[in-house]
Amino acid sequence: MVISRKPLHVIATIAIAILPLFSFANVSNDSVKKEAHEVHVATDANHGEAAEPQDKKAKVDAYIQHHLQDSHDFTFFSDEKEGKHYGFSLPVILIDNGLKVFSSSKFHHGETVAEVDGNFYKLYHGKIYKTDTAGTISYDEHHHPTNAKPLDFSITKNVVSMLFTSALLLFMFIGLAKSYKKGPIPTGFGRVLEPLILFIRDEIAIPNIGEKKYRKFMGYLLTVFFLIWLLNLLGMTPLGINVTGNIAVTICLALFTYFITQFSANKDYWMHIFWMPGVPVPMKIILMPIEILGTLTKPFALLIRLFANITAGHVVIMSLIAMIFVGKNLAADLPISLGLTLFISIIEVLVAFLQAFIFTMLSSLFIGMAVQDHHHDDHH
């Protein structure tokens, strides 16, 4: 290599380090602005002069809600006053009487109606609805839009983040795999990665699945562990990514574990579910639905806890940062807010690892339950 890699590292580090200065500087973007405006009007009508702090709180609330959701464009930060957004648009893919592909810039962050092939679509709270030319959205009594929703296969922010993370994982671990060709001990960053792999193998896979059968599941466990960990850590960056705090993502991950567990299960496992050995027949009949439900609650616990943990972390951090904007006394609020945010951020870095660890641990535990050989005379 002609140029030394060191300066590149330094530049990358600085770039990441100064990101928060831009990213959280403005606590609102435009799709939120609209909502905030509505609230503002409503509160104005109801409470008159007491509206201002209410408005701010609602704005922060809406902003956090917006952050937790997936988005059709990648906005790093926005200028509220001028209505400008800094970021890039992502492709929207809709299935609505045929495939429709267009850029999300057509939505103008929910401000205008996008017209594609004679159909009109509008972005409302992160979801795409089919509307008329004017973009009117009708609501039911629970304030939910009743407009038709086309099937949305867009490459959203979360999909892009996931692709980025996957590429990063491939890059890191293929590099590690290649470094073994040079010698038995990895060089460079591989020295950090290898103990983690050994940790997954020796502390998670082997004790839970068993010495003989663990190898088959190592690929899944390692991939899921590093994917979740990296996505969690990416959520800690101020890029505003919240992938593992998205219910669709965790459902998908849990379903993978569920299917792997069910498909690799041996006869004993099914026996224990449908016809529990060692108990009287009436009990067997009662236990069967409970056990079947049990197989479903396991992945459900898996998906809920990952989702809830990450979401809670994001909400707490963003609420603490929002203290700066909601509070009246900036000099008093700023240090408290920054201190608490720093404290929670450190905990969240730990949680990011812990959640990935627990997801992998529980997955291997469930797999281990399904594949282990039962010794009937030992227990029951």
Add this chain to the structure above:
Amino acid sequence: MYNLIGAGLVVIGAGLGLGKIGGSAMDAIARQPEAAGKIQTAMIIIAALLEGLAFAALILGK
């Protein structure tokens, strides 16, 4: 309003459970320091299951 009371109850229950798990694990580690790794792993698993339960209750009740 009832949601919040329910959430509080869930948190109290989960807190008691976590405290019991943590306390027992500490006792066990104090008794057998050489088995600390295994005890920690088991503790984390049980805590995770409990946490999952608590989160499920919170989210279902929301």
Add this chain to the structure above:
Amino acid sequence: MEKLINDFSFGLFFWQAIILLILIVLMVKFAWKPIMNSIVAREEGISNALLAAENAKKDMLNLKSDNEKLLAEARAERDLMIKEAREIKEKMIADAKSEAQVQGAAMIESAKATIESEKNAAMAELKNQVSSLSLEIAETLLKGELSNKEAQTKLVEKMLGDAKLN
């Protein structure tokens, strides 16, 4: 719960499933397999090396004990040889001594015999010489006595006197 169901995006789920599936396949093929294989190979190499070292140590110990055994044997052999040599030496000395004694005794014996015979011979000579000498003395005496008549008579008388006394 209602909000969660509302939040669930099928598109995201779809993409996540596809990405995860492809990622797992790619990672298994290009990363985990070679990594795990190298790690396992390295661990086996390490355990083999340890085993080999252990064996070498055992061999060394065996060799050492063999050496010691050999050394002890050699030492024992040397001791035996020395002992034998000493015995031979002592025997030789004893043999030489006894032979010398026997020879000496024989020599002394022969010397004694010689001395005895010499003595006897000398005695015999001496006896002869003494007898001849006494004869000569007697002769000369007789000659001297008989030449003087008076002396002869005196002698005879004396002899007679002695005889009377007897």
